[in-house]
Amino acid sequence: MKPEPLDDEPRLTGRGIRQSMSDLHTWAGLLFGWILFAMFLTGTVAYFKDELSQWMRPELPFQAQIPDRAAVAQRVADELNSLVPGSPQWSMRLPDARNNSVYAFWRTGTRAPDRRGFGEGHFDPVTGKTVSSRETQGGDFFLRFHFQFHYMSALWGRWLAGAAAMFMLVAIVSGVITHKKIFTDFFTFRWGKGQRSWLDAHNALSVFGLPFHFMITYTGLVTLMAMYVPWGERAAIKTPAERGQLAAELSAFIQPGRPSGQAAPLASVEDMVRQAQERWGRDGVGRVTAVNVGDAAARVAVSRGEVGRVSMSPQLLEFEGTTGKLLSVRESVGPAAEVRGVLYGLHLGRFSDTVTRWLYFLVSFAGTAMVGTGIVMWTVKRRSKLPDPERPYLGFRLVERLNIASVAGLSIAMTAYLWANRLLPHGLPGRADWEIHGFFLVWAAALAHALLRPAKKAWIEQLWTAAALLALLPVLNALTTARPLWRSLAEGDWIFAGVDLMCLALAALYVALALRTARHKPRTRPARSAAPVGARLAQEGA
């Protein structure tokens, strides 16, 4: 059968806008493709960061029911009072459907022995006492890596992520222009046609999720907007007081004022949380923050949770700390701040119910596959035109190897991070950091492997490695913790069971990919290939 002309190949009629857009799409996509793939995959997984964090702290017991938050807040406040008496500021995140512990951080004041004067801990909602669990960053590592990477200053990382997101926007727009038959080809997938199939898959993955991908890229830029374009803010906001006001408008924390120096105990935190619950519902309370604790000038803010409202703009009730009198209600911010809050909220998707969270996950996963098929297609398209397929030029080999390390290698590294969580000894100094070092060591090893092995073998071996590590993770979990899959299933612990089952499902996906790659025979395009017949035959025989 005659090969159909590809949409993105040069026309005889010279370079039209579509061709320029196609070039732009190809090269912008390739240049940032590897970074975007890593951002997409870690960001996708980060939609379940709280669940992953629970899985990575198996010492915190399974929470069958969310305990009464008001009572929990009081218990932990009491514990904090004895732990850090007279703290200038503490803040606790109350347990919810996705968090089985109270996470609190506090400032210890100037008399603290450690320089930074900050402390943090997880508290058992039932007893109010601190729980000692293995040191780990949990799922938050993936979230942070997703927008600021690691081993570089957060500032540089965010600039890099922002640049990648800008290129993503460029790639989306140029991709839509290049793809001239969006509606006609909407449901088109031609199986087993080499480059054509890759292009169809790439198109389907891109077009189906287009509104979502556009939203996620744009809102992603908005989350870091103040950093990228600070000049407006700098021009409008000059004094420290104004800056404090801006911070207060955008954040759920209250700023500590000057303490009075007069000691006074904190009134009932439980009552304050109950008042907030009357206003926002039983599950509507997210966080309790207190400043100048133990002083007559103490204040307490109870802020609203994120579930059920698409905005990160804070809503809070502020109380006088010593009497528990309601001082102010803040339930709205200015229009500009609210727009930011909504766009921010859309990106994070924390408001979601479980179904919407899965939708976010699946569509983001499709986005990951879109970037993956895109960067692989660069080599698929060029392989058929190589003068000598046995010895591709350096640029081709480099792209090919980087593709392997960034697609298959990253999957191995991310799973290795979870393995490190189960295998590293509890008392290891800097344990949480070593989990992350483990992630990067494995990723570097994957890159070395991809550079040293023949490309096709490297793909297959790495895909099988990822599949094996994922499939064995539930086994490792059963061996190293008291919460194996069968027990979590029996107890209805869907957080642990969910992570284990998800690993098995992903393992199946990687097995399928490995088998397909192993069976794949690169196609040559006789009409275009400049290679002599002998070389083509040799390649097909390989």
Next chain:
Amino acid sequence: MKHFLPFALCLVGFASLALATDRQQHVVFRRALPAATSTSLRVAGWLGLLLALAALVAWQGWSLGLVMFSGHTSLAAGLVLLALIGRGRLQA
């Protein structure tokens, strides 16, 4: 369960839209359907999508509704495509 209705509407909507195209008619029925049938399929498809959007917006308001709509449509379109691919593979 409230997600089920909009999702089903999206699924039916995309399936109708797919069957309204010439290419899929040839793949699925091995012939072109009458023009009137294609048109009604197309209308039914868009109607399904609009109804799904209406159901989500009525339930969750515009901001959440639109986000959920983009998720449901992506998933539904993906499933319809997978079904078409699967069918094509079985016939091949």
